[in-house]
Structures are given as C-alpha cells and as structure tokens.
Amino acid sequence: MSDLTLARPGLDVAAPADLGAEVSASALRGMVILRGDLADAGFAAALDAATGCAVPDTRRTSGDGDIRVLWMSIDELMVFCDYAKADDLVAAFMDKAGDAHVLAVNVSDARAIFSVSGDKAHRVLMKGAPVDVLAMAVGEVRRTRIATVAVGIAKTADDAYEVFCFRSYGAYMWNWLTVAAGAESLSDL
DSSP: OOOHHHHSTTOOSOOOSSOSSEEEEOOOOEEEEEESOTTOHHHHHHHHHHHSOOOOOTTBEEEETTEEEEEEETTEEEEEEOGGGHHHHHHHHHHHHTTSSOEEEEOGGGEEEEEEESTTHHHHHHTTOSSOGGGOOTTBEEEEEETTEEEEEEEEETTEEEEEEEGGGHHHHHHHHHHHHHOSSGGGO
C-alpha cells in the first residue's frame, strides 16, 4: 500500500471559504470490494466473521463507525474500514469463505472519498448527478455519475453525504465539488 501522499494526490488542500456546503477530502480509508452471491449463507457468514456486519439490503449500508459495508450491486459489496486493516480484512474474508466462489480485493488506493455536508449539500450534488439525493434515506447508497464521472454516493446523516470515485478522477471531482458548492445556481458554474 502507498503512503498518504500517493493515495491522495492534490487533495491535501483546504476547501475555499464561504461555500454553500462543507466539502472535504476524507482521510485515507481502507476499501475492500467483495464479490459473490450475497444471498449465500456462506458469503454472509464470511462477511460477518471478517467485519462483524451483516449483508446490507439493496442500496443500503450496514455497520457503523470504523467498519461499514455498502451494497454496490446484486453481487458486490464495498467495505469501508481502517486503511491499515484492509489487507487483513481480505485475508479473513477469504479464509472464512472457504471454497465458495467469491472475490475480495483491497482497492483502498484506487478510490478517493469526499464529504459534502451542510444545509445545501443535496443541492451541490444535484447540480451534477441525475439522482434526487434529497430523497435518499440516511444509510442509502446510490451508484450514479456526477459531472460525467462514475461515483458512489452514500447518505451518512440528514445533511451529509460521502462521494467516492476512482482516484484518477479525484482532483477533477474535488474541483467540481468545490466550484459547485460555491455557485448559487447551475448557471453560475
């Protein structure tokens, strides 16, 4: 795994002051992709043993604090965890999965995560995403696009969201989010 500088290129800067919402690049976090039959009891047992979390419902999250599991598709979950523990989580899941047809991959260095919060957070995201994020429930996850970039959006609180995308788009997404947060309307972009 890389160090913080390599994992967050160009994202160690402060957001401009007086934005309509608070935008920040999240601290380095472990991310593990798990693929398999989510309805399989063996998959669920391996997930529970490795994370202490249950398989989340469709477009939902399970767990909280240091470990959260996000539903990504009918055969894919993403686990957010401590960066230093991601490799151990992969090993524990694969060990508990036994002979099951599953995949676990540490993708921590492949993604960037941003927090968007405040009364106008939903308006910032809706400027670029074709999703009514205001209608999302806390704990809901959506895969969509923001300004043509493939992203995941997780609603973490009433006025707070996490946006994650491929790291190669990290600087672009940072710039887009901070500009959108400072613009009063779409015409201001």
